[in-house]
Structure formats: C-alpha cells, structure tokens
Amino acid sequence: AAFERAALARDDGSGTHCAARDARFLDWLRRNGARIDKLDWPSTQTVSGVRGAVARQSIGTLEPMLEIPLSLMIYPRVCFECADLAPVYEASPAFFAADDDLVIALFLMFERLKGDESFYAPYLDMLPNPGGVGDWEPAEQLALQDRSLVGEARRRDPQMRRSYEQLSRLLQDHDPLAFPQELYSYDLFVWAWMTIQSRAFGRRLPWTALVPFADCLNHNNVPTKYDLFCNLSSPKSRSSIERSKSPLPSAELVGEAAAQPEPPLASTVERFNTHIIAPERGSSDSEEDPETELEPAPLARDRTGQMFFRLFPSRDNSYNRGEEAFNSYGRRSNRFLLLEYGFCLPDNEWDTYDLCVQATKDIPNFTQVLQLLRLLSLGRFKIFKLNGRGLNHELLAYLRILYLPHDELEAVLAPHPLQPSPPTIQGHTAHA
Secondary structure, three states: OOOOHHHOOOOOOOOOOOHHHHHHHHHHHHHOOOEOOOEEEEEOOOOOOOOEEEEOOOEOOOOOOEEEEHHHOEOHHHHHOOOOOHHHHHHOHHHHHOOHHHHHHHHHHHHHHHHHHOOOHHHHHHOOOOOOHHHOOHHHHHOOOOHHHHHHHHHHHHHHHHHHHHHHHHHHHHOOOOOOOOOOOHHHHHHHHHHHHHHOEOOOOOOOEEOOOHHHOOEOOOOEEEEEEOOOOOHHHHHHHHHOOOOOOOOOOOOOOOOOOOOOOOHHHHOOOOOOOOOOOOOOOOOOOHHHOOOOOOOOOOOOOOOEEEEEEOOOOOEOOOOEEOEOOOOOOHHHHHHHHOOOOOOOOOOOEEEEEEOOOOOOOHHHHHHHHHHOOOOOEEEEEEEOOEOOHHHHHHHHHHOOOHHHHHHHHOOOOOOOOOOOOOOOOOOO
16 A cells, blocks of 8 residues: 555654564564663653663763664665665666665665565664654744744755655656555655654764664763774784775774675675765764764674674763663754754753844945945845854954944955946837
C-alpha cells in the first residue's frame, strides 16, 4: 500500500510507543553486536518527561556511553552496494554525488517498502515520525510571532518537492515497474528526508550516517564527542586501508590499524566520492574545538576487527546512575531547533535574536551617511544576530556609521567625492 503521511502522527515517540517494537529493536541491536547496556532506553525518567536514555551506571568523562557496529549503520557505501539500487545510483552519478542525503533517502524508501524483509526493519519500525514547524497548523505557527521563521518553514515543502520530482523522474526513466510512483511517493520521500535531517550524524564522519540507538538520545547543551573506533593489528594493514577507496575516516580513529583491510569498493561505489563531508546538520554534531579536547581512552582490543561508532561525554560532562544521558546536536539556536525538530530549549545559551536596523531619512546627515554606506558596500537595511554571550561588534560599527558627526563624515568622504548622477536619456517616438 502507498505510504500515507496523513497516517503518521508526528511526535517524539511517546505518542506511538509500542513496547513490542522497542523490544524488537533492542534485541536486533544486541544480536548484531551493539554495546548499549550502560543506558536504559526507552525511559520517561528524563528531564523533560519525554522518552530518552538514562544511565544505568556512572559514566565518566570520555567513557563511551554506547558502541554501535559499523555494520548496523546506514551510510553511502551501504546504499551503493544494494544490488537493486546500484544501477540507479550508477545511471545518475551527478545527481547523487551532490548530496549524501539523496543517496540515503532513496535507500530508506526502498528498505521501508520491503517491510519485515528489510534487515533494518526493527530500526525503521521504531522511529518516531519526523517533523518541524512546517507541520504545525497555521494558527500554531502564527503564535510563534515570528513571520520570518514561519515563512522559512513553509518554503521547505516546495524545496523538498523539487528534490522528490527529480528523484521520481530518475526512477521512472530507469524502471517504472521496479519503482512504481504510487509506492515511491512524495509522502514516503518526506519521511525519509526528514528522518535524515533530524537524526543523521555527519560532522565528525567522512559521510552522512544514520546510527541506530545513538540517535535516540535527547538533545541538551552538554559537551559530547563521537568517533569511529577500531583496534587494528599492524601498520601494514592500516596502509592497505588508506590505499583503498574504502570510506573509513582518516581522523577521529582511536587505536591501531584494522586487522583485516576493507575490500575494495565495487565499481558502482568508485564512481562516487564517498568522502563528501556532510554539511552542517543538527542531529548530533557537538561543535567543540577538537584542538582542546582530550582523546578518549582506548578500549580493550576488539579481536573481530569490527569498527564501532562511539558516543561519549567530554570535557567536564559525566553522568551518575539514574541521570538522563544526552547527545548534543550542536550549538543550535531555538530558531534552528524549531525548524528542524519542532522543539526549543528554555534559557538556551546558544539562542539568537534578530535585530533589524535601517538608515531612515530622519537621521542626521542622511545623504552623507548613505554615500558612506554605498562606499562600504552596505545597505540601508541590515539584520544583526544578537546573543547573550557578548556584544555584536558589527552592529556597533554599523550604528557608529549611521551617527557619525558631520565633520568626521566629511573627512572620511573627502577622498571619495559624490559622483553626479548620469543625465537621464529621454526616449523619442518617431513620427511618420
């Protein structure tokens, strides 16, 4: 049956909670090597009361809270190696190479339609339905008293629809029987796209990736880090990996090199640059300065050579037993959080406020001020972002320009005399 967006009530997961689905998801994780027993999930014993993860034991700074095998993650290589989708990716390399999100979105649509036959079914069935301010009712949007934010939210749908229409044309041109439009619908694309935008990791990985369970922690402004970890046995093996086109990260690795080098990627994958660094996204990218961050302590040797995604508290962050364990989506303003996730934080230290400043004709020395603004390639109207962490020096400089005394304006403009406007050329109509 076609995927109906109307049937999906967007929420944080609490409203569509199903104990059986959650148990199936946790069992799938453990059977496939995930190390998640330091956290109790799902739990509503959280700061906000919505379900999240709570520490079962004390978790120290730089101690991994969870470890998820690379084999459970969804990232471009996994997508390219899907036999049913590889010909589609290969036929349109320019379209898919532009954005990892498009690669993963098609894969999510394909896997969702497979139902329980999908390896990822326990993960996909557990996911809450993504959404943001754009899904609110018009009256709810207007209650925000921010028409700019509402306007941006409403523009998201046409943008997504254009991406979907391009993808749909590619699928129909490739094989309309294998990819029927009634199944590969716009509603299914929106689900896949918004799932990626709200859950994917990327800043510290060589590619965008969905990481099951790691994306179940709630956001807070706390120091966190993540990496890919593998203990490798010999420098020779490490150089084999580095020479291959395998999408393994060259940084953020802790330990030695892999016991068994990854096999070379299939020709399908080689046509794409799988080392595209994902653009800034909200879902899990703490923006601390890596130069000042301590490295996490290496784990005991993993004899399988398996790579693990690890998430851990950093700097002065740690958790006592019973405390909610958080991820940080980054230094995000409430505007960003509302647009991408549909929630915001009270007393958000990274919140910003837009201040609109305009040079109006009633300011002193308006003509000279306007001349100076043009000379500096500045407009009469400018928006400045304010926050609680210090003065906006650009705003102070702009205000200084608007209210420069007459003698200072003349001194600054003296080397740049006002050029007279060119004469207006009047049009003439020829008469027979």
